[in-house]
Amino acid sequence: MSSLAPLHHSPGHGSQDRTRTSPWWSPRQVPWGVLVAALAGAAAWAPYVTKPLSSDEGGFLMVAAQWSPGTSLYGDYWVDRPPLLIQLFDLAGGAVGLRLMGMLAVVVTVLLAGRVGHQLAPWSRSVPVWCAATAAVFLSTPLFGIGEVDGEVLALPFVMAGLAAALQAYADPVGRNSRTWWLLAGASGACAALVKQNLLDVFVAVAVLTVLMVRAGASRAVVRRAAYSVVGAGVVTALAVGWAAARGTDPVELWDAMVTFRFQAAAVIHASSTATTPGRAIGMTLAALLSGAIPIVLLLGSTFLLRRRFTRAHALAVALLAWEVVGVVGGGSYWLHYLIGAVPGLVVAVAATLTHSRLHRFATRALVALAAVSAVVSLGLVVHAHPTWREDAAVESYLRTHAHPGDTGVMAFGHPDVLRAAGLASPYEELWSLPVRVRDPQLAELTRVLEGPARPTWVVVSGSTLATWGVDDRNAQAALVRLYHPVTALDGYTVYLLDGVPGQR
DSSP states (O other): OOTTGGGOOOTTSTTOOOOOOOOOOOGGGSOHHHHHHHHHHHHHHGGGTTSOOOHHHHHHHHHHHTOSSOSSSBTTBBOSSOHHHHHHHHHHOSHHHHHHHHHHHHHHHHHHHHHHHHHHOTTOSSHHHHHHHHHHHHTTOGGGTTTSOOHHHHHHHHHHHHHHHHHHHHHSTTSTTHHHHHHHHHHHHHHHHTTSTTOOHHHHHHHHHHHHHHHTTOOHHHHHHTTHHHHHHHHHHHHHHHHHHHTTOOHHHHHIIIIIHHHHHHHHHHHHOOTHHHHHHHHHHHHHHHHTHHHHHHHHHHHGGGTOOOOHHHHHHHHHHHHHHHHHHHTSSOOGGGGGGGHHHHHHHHHHHHTSOHHHHHHHHHHHHHHHHHHHHHHHHHHHHOSSOOOSHHHHHHHHHHOOTTOBEEEETSOHHHHHHHTOBOSSSBOSHHHHHHHOTTOHHHHHHHHSTTOOSEEEEETTSSOOTTOOOHHHHHHHHHHEEEEEEETTEEEEEETTOOSOO
16 A cells, blocks of 8 residues: 555545546546536637737737847846746737637636546546636636736646646656656646746645645655656746747846846835725725635635545645735736636635535535626626727827838837837837836936937827826926927827928828
């Protein structure tokens, strides 16, 4: 008998759960309910395929298209995101390709959620279906900011793959393939973090599973196998950093962007942000409540009141959700799509409550069903309210119509999607507003760009000036007034044109 023998109990007996080795699913073994959930998740994204790009989507595509050795972190632009995310946007190529990539990520995530449910309850035919349904529901609701292909969406398949690999290794700790599964878990976890740096869920899961093995009396040799996850993560990270360096991204500057900048940004947001930030925090909390996410978490918490049947699913769910809350709240900006990062924890929480008491099984199914109704209703309302999905259309149209080949532009601050839609490159390396507030709060770099030989042809400002929270705009505004003149005001923006530019504008 293996050193993990104490883990092998029938579900519902004592404080442990049954861990049984199960073969990796073949296509024939995937329950039809899991397949239906995956298709439903993809269908929910169909209305967004032709939606104009969001600020992040347009900006990442803009960065990816010119990523080569240049003057900044990624070519001539700077962004606080990992290299694998930029590489995925490079592969997507454009808006439609990106949305199709997002749909594929949803399908893979839902399928792997079903697999994780099977591993957590291999004796159950229904748990995998409900876990897949949970992933599909929360990847289909506008209350989680769906429709925008961002880091969270593209990282989730790697997170779920890493969880599945770690659980497979844990289920067969002395098997000949256990080292390979731990390697794959670490590699998948690293890929997730290289898409969205705060999605470290796989490593949280590996740590929890290792502790469970130790508590179950596993031998040192078995526990040491979990260290192969570190090897897998290290190899993938080294390859990614090397690939980025070959394209001109300095490893030290990359660390600064991915890690150091996030702490600096949190401090700036805390010190200088306007009332809209706490307003978004309230909105995010309401979204988590109305979507059904908070009720599922509360239901998980209620299982501990009974003080029985504490399974590895419970341990994983608590650890994952705790880390995911840190990731959602720690960013400080409280955008709805941050909630997508909580999907793995919600999936495991559903598996935990479904393997608890009969009352919890009933309540879990009811909550997931109500969450599905919430997703359908909110999706219908959003699609009905925004039939054309147009954002900043007037500014984009004006710039496209009046810009000439070779023109450049600056959006002050943010909305690089407008520049991309207008076909304008930016001589200013900051395409988003938060990096401006953290890295150029005196607008010294922007002032040098406006006054330099490569000054932009067009400058678009929100309102009528460069003034915004967290920056000192005096010198840059003086340069703007001295060298540019306003030509139109559209969508709440003022468009400035460089003085002395030849040709009819």
